[in-house]
Amino acid sequence: MHETLIAGRPPGVAIGAPKGSIPPSARAMIASARIARRVRELGRQVSEIYADIDTPLVLVVILKGATVFAADLLRSLSIPAELEFVSAASYGSGTSSTGRVRLAHMVEGPLVGRHVLLVEDIVDSGRTVDAVAKRIRRLGPASLRIAALLDRPARRAVDVKIDFCGFVIPDRFVIGYGLDYAGLYRELPGIYSLR
Ligand code: IMP
Ligand code: MG
Numbered sequence: 001m002h003e004t005l006i007a008g009r010p011p012g013v014a015i016g017a018p019k020g021s022i023p024p025s026a027r028a029m030i031a032s033a034r035i036a037r038r039v040r041e042l043g044r045q046v047s048e049i050y051a052d053i054d055t056p057l058v059l060v061v062i063l064k065g066a067t068v069f070a071a072d073l074l075r076s077l078s079i080p081a082e083l084e085f086v087s088a089a090s091y092g093s094g095t096s097s098t099g100r101v102r103l104a105h106m107v108e109g110p111l112v113g114r115h116v117l118l119v120e121d122i123v124d125s126g127r128t129v130d131a132v133a134k135r136i137r138r139l140g141p142a143s144l145r146i147a148a149l150l151d152r153p154a155r156r157a158v159d160v161k162i163d164f165c166g167f168v169i170p171d172r173f174v175i176g177y178g179l180d181y182a183g184l185y186r187e188l189p190g191i192y193s194l195r
Pocket of ligand 1: 121128174179
């Protein structure tokens with residue numbers, strides 16, 4: 001099978017690659033078993049912190065990258081929780097932040113008086129979670145915390161407090177476990193860095 005490369009893609013990231021295949025330029029960073037263990041731990045921590053709230057916790061998931069993490073985190077909880085989604089994007093199809101955050105979809109249910117946990121795949125510049133958190137705060141939640149599977153502090157531009165963090169990673173673009181490169185590779189069970 002021949003590789004069709006798009007301009008600007010790292011070498012080896014092919015279009016039409018078979019589903020589940022890992023680009024040749026990718027390097028394993030976090031194995032799926034390690035992610036699973038860590039997400040279960042986070043689930044326990046979240047369940048403990050919110051043990052005494054009298055309404056179900058609301059997970060507000062930032063589309064699309066955080067959906068895989070959120071699905072596993074939700075199933076690691078021992079407390080009732082609801083799901084809401086927001087759509088925010090600060091990236092085009094490249095590997096560096098454009099600095100703009102676009103909010104295309106907001107939560108459907110009212111968040112007044114609710115305990116909200118914002119779920120993000122990776123905090124890079126911090127602009128995405130910061131922008132979403134600001135919008136959510138205007139809706140009058142009882143509390144707002146942030147859970148992020150990955151924290152990449154090297155390119156932070158906005159100060160963000162991550163309440164529940166899976167892994168702190170070095171300054172590498174990553175794919176897998178929900179994270180994409182140009183829409184691809186979200187299905188990979190582990191996390192890989194692109195060189
Ligand atoms: P920030 O707004 O700069 O913090 O960027 C966060 C958003 O950019 C995340 O929600 C991801 O969707 C995306 N992003 C940042 N870094 C990566 C990466 O290494 N791989 C895939 N997506 C990323
Ligand atoms: Mg995202």
